[in-house]
Amino acid sequence: MTTIKEETTLITIFGGTGDLANRKLYPAIYRLYAKGFLKENFAVIGTARRQLTNELFRQQVASSITSIADKSQIQEFVSHFYYRSHDVTNQESYKVLLDLSNELDSKYSLKGNRIFFLAMAPTFFNEIAVRLKSEGLVDTEGYQRLMIEKPFGHNLESAQELNDALGLAFNENQIYRIDHYxxxxxxxxxxxxxxxxxxxxxxxxxxxxxxxxxxxxxxxxxxxxxxxxxxxxxxxxxxxxxxxxxxxxxxxxxxxxxxxxxxxxxxxxxxxxxxxxxxxxxxxxxxxxxxxxxxxxxxxxxxxxxxxxxxxxxxxxxxxxxxxxxxxxxxxxxxxxxxxxxxxxxxxxxxxxxxxxxxxxxxxxxxxxxxxxxxxxxxxxxxxxxxxxxxxxxxxxxxxxxxxxxxxxxxxxxxxxxxxxxxxxxxxxxxxxxxxxxxxxxxxxxxxxxxxxxxxxxxxxxxxxxxxxxxxxxxxxxxxxxxxxxxxx
Incomplete structure (x- = not known):
């Protein structure tokens, strides 16, 4: 029997309005919430180029879990979700993201634990990883982990270049290369x-x-x-x-x-x-x-x-x-x-x-x-x-x-x-x-x-x-x- 241990973390999803986030990630996070692995001490930030309010973003998340969720839990669950419009190439966007991350860390007692999920085009992986380091988003007392969707490169040369870039901000033990199989x-x-x-x-x-x-x-x-x-x-x-x-x-x-x-x-x-x-x-x-x-x-x-x-x-x-x-x-x-x-x-x-x-x-x-x-x-x-x-x-x-x-x-x-x-x-x-x-x-x-x-x-x-x-x-x-x-x- 699985032991239920509540986890404490801030999950930031780059590509938070995309198909992967809506079809897979939000339902998966909800299931962890419904089973008790996530309770009070967690928050999720969704980022994308689109302009959305927190309220509209929460409506989107709620729609993605309607078919699987207990209706009495939906509003409490989505209250942990926040949105920021984000340009992955713009330094100011990361400063705004840092301020929100620190604010949520304090509000939900997250102990500096941070997961960054890159649910977007691989062409931006290098840029995001370097910016997360340079703008201080990984400078916390807790853990920092990077989750990456495939493809990891197009051949060995490009994969090596990507890995070298990620290594500027994260060590190998912090990089979680996803193969959903x-x-x-x-x-x-x-x-x-x-x-x-x-x-x-x-x-x-x-x-x-x-x-x-x-x-x-x-x-x-x-x-x-x-x-x-x-x-x-x-x-x-x-x-x-x-x-x-x-x-x-x-x-x-x-x-x-x-x-x-x-x-x-x-x-x-x-x-x-x-x-x-x-x-x-x-x-x-x-x-x-x-x-x-x-x-x-x-x-x-x-x-x-x-x-x-x-x-x-x-x-x-x-x-x-x-x-x-x-x-x-x-x-x-x-x-x-x-x-x-x-x-x-x-x-x-x-x-x-x-x-x-x-x-x-x-x-x-x-x-x-x-x-x-x-x-x-x-x-x-x-x-x-x-x-x-x-x-x-x-x-x-x-x-x-x-x-x-x-x-x-x-x-x-x-x-x-x-x-x-x-x-x-x-x-x-x-x-x-x-x-x-x-x-x-x-x-x-x-x-x-x-x-x-x-x-x-x-x-x-x-x-x-x-x-x-x-x-x-x-x-x-x-x-x-x-x-x-x-x-x-």
Missing amino acids: LGKEMVQNVSAIRFANPMIEALWNNRHISNIQVTLAEELGVEERGGYYDNSGALRDMFQNHILQVVSLVLMDYPLSLDKSDIRAEKVRLLRSFDVPEVDEVNNFFVPGQYDANPEDATKYKAYRSEDNVDPKSTTETFVAGKLTSHSDRWNGVPIYIRTGKRLETKKTSIVIEFKNDRPNLFDDSNEQISNTLVIEIAPNESISLNINVKVPGQGLVTQPTVLQTSADSVDPNAPEAYEKVIHDCLRGDATYFSHWDEVALSWQLVDRIYEGWATHPTSLPNYASGSTGPEAANELLAKDGFKWYPLS
């Missing part, structure tokens, strides 16, 4: 499945596992994000952060403890163990894709190049499949397959562990049998299932596959949503499920190499129909190793 309950459950079950951990190695598959499939296209996505692509948008973070949790070695530093150390060690292909070998390990119109329903499923704010000749990938290999003692020889893409046949995020089947078959070859697989489904349904073979009831030793699965009822409906979890972790100073700079740098090294290889040996795009499972080359990637993708549906 790490806030998902089933992602964090990976550690429990492994380390709380010695039987499973004993099998978690190359002696017993034949291959691992991580899938983040999306049914939707780029929707209104065409402008952003065409400058990003699936590799930067999903692989560089979400997928590699999930993979590192699945494959990392047994940590000395569950302390954040020990877990981070093992994740970094795992990422360093990945083999980075030579430029001319990239296409043997990584497959790009771009969705085309569906010939059976081009109206519903149009081509990526026909989406709003997308270059009609775009070569941006909306899909990527890859094969990772590790030279660690635990995983040497085990292929780790990843895939992510838009406009696929269904939405699914899953981790599939397929165990080896290298013993002679004692049963009749006509018996229907499957390889043992452990499937952790993260979305849209949260579940854990184990595929095994059992005897068919009746006479004779006839087998059939069956699934042992957690029931939907076992998932706590009050379990924290991802942003609620990451904000609460930041309040507590727990950086376990945030990305350390070493992880970010290692992931960009791999991504930069993949892009270099694709640029040297480009693939003809588009190469898969909307509503399909992706390009055929993704299937061939596994087929040449004698494997196939676990079904999406």
Whole structure:
């Protein structure tokens, strides 16, 4: 049972009128309030260029939580919210923000504890961090923590420049790089499945596992994000952060403890163990894709190049499949397959562990049998299932596959949503499920190499129909190793 400990803090949100703040941050902060983690001693400042009064801003916050809030709590909750119009490039704006921060610190007895959440375009991250330092907003007796949304850079060089700039105001232990996938309950459950079950951990190695598959499939296209996505692509948008973070949790070695530093150390060690292909070998390990119109329903499923704010000749990938290999003692020889893409046949995020089947078959070859697989489904349904073979009831030793699965009822409906979890972790100073700079740098090294290889040996795009499972080359990637993708549906 979770212990309720009230946290004391001032949260300043840069981009306080934006979509992220309204859809995710304010509901997450309210849930923490409703559960008692935030009570009297907290305040929130929203900033943006728009001119708003405190009253109008509070109305906006109230509207964002109406569907989840106890109506009797709304007015008291939003009374802790304040607004200031802010120009991130203007020194005077920071002086006004400092005065309000100090005023609220005194009013709510916040002990100088401050969290700065950058929910706006990354182009302003450097400027904001430097100004927070130069104008004294981080000069308090309490803690100062910086929460940053992805993307963290566009490549290794830009990520390094950003990290250097943030380092002028905050040290590494104060920077919380958000990957909301790490806030998902089933992602964090990976550690429990492994380390709380010695039987499973004993099998978690190359002696017993034949291959691992991580899938983040999306049914939707780029929707209104065409402008952003065409400058990003699936590799930067999903692989560089979400997928590699999930993979590192699945494959990392047994940590000395569950302390954040020990877990981070093992994740970094795992990422360093990945083999980075030579430029001319990239296409043997990584497959790009771009969705085309569906010939059976081009109206519903149009081509990526026909989406709003997308270059009609775009070569941006909306899909990527890859094969990772590790030279660690635990995983040497085990292929780790990843895939992510838009406009696929269904939405699914899953981790599939397929165990080896290298013993002679004692049963009749006509018996229907499957390889043992452990499937952790993260979305849209949260579940854990184990595929095994059992005897068919009746006479004779006839087998059939069956699934042992957690029931939907076992998932706590009050379990924290991802942003609620990451904000609460930041309040507590727990950086376990945030990305350390070493992880970010290692992931960009791999991504930069993949892009270099694709640029040297480009693939003809588009190469898969909307509503399909992706390009055929993704299937061939596994087929040449004698494997196939676990079904999406």
